[in-house]
Amino acid sequence: MYSQVIDEQPVSSDELNAQEALFQEKIDNDIKIEPRDWMPDGYRKTLIRQISQHAHSEIVGMLPEGKWLTRAPSLTRKSILLAKVQDEGGHGLYLYSAAETLGVTRDEMYLALHSGKAKYSSIFNYPTLTWADIGVIGWLVDGAAIMNQVPLQRCSYGPYARAMVRICKEESFHQRQGFEMLITLCKGKPVQKAMAQDALNRWWWPSLMMFGPPDADSVHSAQSMRWKIKMNGNDELRQKFVDVCVPQAELLGLTIPDNKIIWNEEWQQHDFGEVNWDEFYNVLKGNGVCNRERLKARVDAWEDGAWVRDAAKAYAVKRQRSSSL
Amino acid sequence: MSEWPLWEVFIRSQHGLAHRHVGSLHAPTSEMAVCNARDVYTRRNEGVSIWVVKSADISASEPNNKDMLFEPSHDKIFRHPTFYDLPDDVDYM
Ligand SMILES: [Fe+2]
Ligand SMILES: [Fe+2]
Numbered sequence: 477m478y479s480q481v482i483d484e485q486p487v488s489s490d491e492l493n494a495q496e497a498l499f500q501e502k503i504d505n506d507i508k509i510e511p512r513d514w515m516p517d518g519y520r521k522t523l524i525r526q527i528s529q530h531a532h533s534e535i536v537g538m539l540p541e542g543k544w545l546t547r548a549p550s551l552t553r554k555s556i557l558l559a560k561v562q563d564e565g566g567h568g569l570y571l572y573s574a575a576e577t578l579g580v581t582r583d584e585m586y587l588a589l590h591s592g593k594a595k596y597s598s599i600f601n602y603p604t605l606t607w608a609d610i611g612v613i614g615w616l617v618d619g620a621a622i623m624n625q626v627p628l629q630r631c632s633y634g635p636y637a638r639a640m641v642r643i644c645k646e647e648s649f650h651q652r653q654g655f656e657m658l659i660t661l662c663k664g665k666p667v668q669k670a671m672a673q674d675a676l677n678r679w680w681w682p683s684l685m686m687f688g689p690p691d692a693d694s695v696h697s698a699q700s701m702r703w704k705i706k707m708n709g710n711d712e713l714r715q716k717f718v719d720v721c722v723p724q725a726e727l728l729g730l731t732i733p734d735n736k737i738i739w740n741e742e743w744q745q746h747d748f749g750e751v752n753w754d755e756f757y758n759v760l761k762g763n764g765v766c767n768r769e770r771l772k773a774r775v776d777a778w779e780d781g782a783w784v785r786d787a788a789k790a791y792a793v794k795r796q797r798s799s800s801l
Numbered sequence: 802m803s804e805w806p807l808w809e810v811f812i813r814s815q816h817g818l819a820h821r822h823v824g825s826l827h828a829p830t831s832e833m834a835v836c837n838a839r840d841v842y843t844r845r846n847e848g849v850s851i852w853v854v855k856s857a858d859i860s861a862s863e864p865n866n867k868d869m870l871f872e873p874s875h876d877k878i879f880r881h882p883t884f885y886d887l888p889d890d891v892d893y894m
Contacts, residue, residue, distance in 0.1 A: 512864045559844075566841050573825045576807070582827060583804050639824070646845075785829075789805065792829035 503704050508634040511577040519703055522696065524578050526705060527636055528585045531571035532596035535589075538564045539773050540604040540766075541613060549607060556653050557610065563646045570639040577635045590775045598756060599682050601764030608661055608668075608675035614654015616676075616683040616721070622647045623717050624687065627707035636705070655724070662728045669729070676725070677733045685756045687714040693753075718746050806855055808834040810842055813850035820852050828853075 496516055502509065509515055538561050545561065548554035572582055588594035599617055604610065625647065629640040661672040688694060688710040700706035718737070725732050736749035759767070805827040811820035823842050828834035834853040842848070862870055878884050887894065 510864065512861065514864075562840075563844070566844065569826060569841050570824055576825070581804060642824075785805070788829040788833060792833075795830060 500702070503632045508637065509632050510634045518699070520578050522700060522703070523633055523636065523705055524575055524580050527571055527575040527578075528580065528588070529595050531568045531575060531585065532589045532594055533600065534564050534568035534571060536596045536600045536770050536774060539770050540600055540602070541610060543604055544607060544610050547607065553657070560614070560650050560653065563650065567643050567646070570642055574635040574639045586778065590771070590778065592762065592771060595760065597686060598759040598764065599686050600770060601759050601766045602678070602682050603765050605678070606671050606675060608658070608671040609679065611654045611657035611661060611672065612675040612679045614650050615658055615724070616679050617686070618647055618650040618654060619721070620683050620686040620717055622651060623713050631707060632704035658728055662730065672728070673730050676730050680733050681751060684714055684717070684751050687717065689753060689756065715745055718748050722746055805829045806857065808853040809856050809859060810834075810838045811852040811854070812842055812848035814848055816849055820850065825856060
């Protein structure tokens, strides 16, 4: 019912302006926009891009962790990681469904991802070298994702907001299992603690990049905030993240790899060093360590699964035939 | 590529409650849709029963007709119990 066909009737610009004003008024009054409601083209397009990118990130995000499923050090850790990775697959599905209510098809979104046209979060183009990476990913990567996603539960588009509610409920376990694993490692042998420190060293800066470029360089921010599909500035969330992580790192006895981190009494927040934005843009352009590997794994999984989809469809056709006899 | 049909998923969260729309998914048959719904929407005891309905089979009211459909009930405040002022000493009502 949601993949609606919109009859495009030519409207005068006055009429359009009136419609847009009404639309903005709804948003200002926190009235949710639902799939079949009128919405400006720009709103629809921006949302499709944003939600599908988010969905792609969940799906590609399964890959760096998936590699460690068969290498988990105990059956419990393996079950936990399996459950987390399965959740991420579910998150991808909730989000693809939300995007589909805007009139884009699942196949169009897959095609955009598989052809390299669509983006996903830069963080998943970094390699997971040791088991400690899995702990740090839960702590920092899921932690950063939560910080981004919690405010989106209040965003203006109903299906997106509702998907975010489900996702946020599930994310908390992801972060806690990661942090608990790090506590265990940091209480272990010196080599285990060193492994945790090494993972933190490699994941810290890419995690800060997850919040996106500085607000001053962020192209679509102002309009998206007016539409309430972006609820906070990138820098504001990044700051919050740093402030939350500093005491957590201390608790673990690990050192954040930034010697500029210092408490600023006047601002009541931490000062911290400059993110290497050249690296961020470079990874986004496709030149990260794992960009090619990730995309290939995703495309291979889709293509290798083709016979299963075909078989299921053939079965559905056969069943339909026999029931219509 | 040609997609499997889209299904809307409804879940009864507890005995005694109504099924509630939770989202949608693609599946080739209704049985597969129920299986997928179990995996996607009930990983943490969210439900005791699942319904799936082909999205294409749902008819919905037009958002543009909202006023026409729902306005007539706005001014019938006498349909609500609070419309009636009763003396304080009337009990059990
Ligand atoms: Fe997720
Ligand atoms: Fe997660």
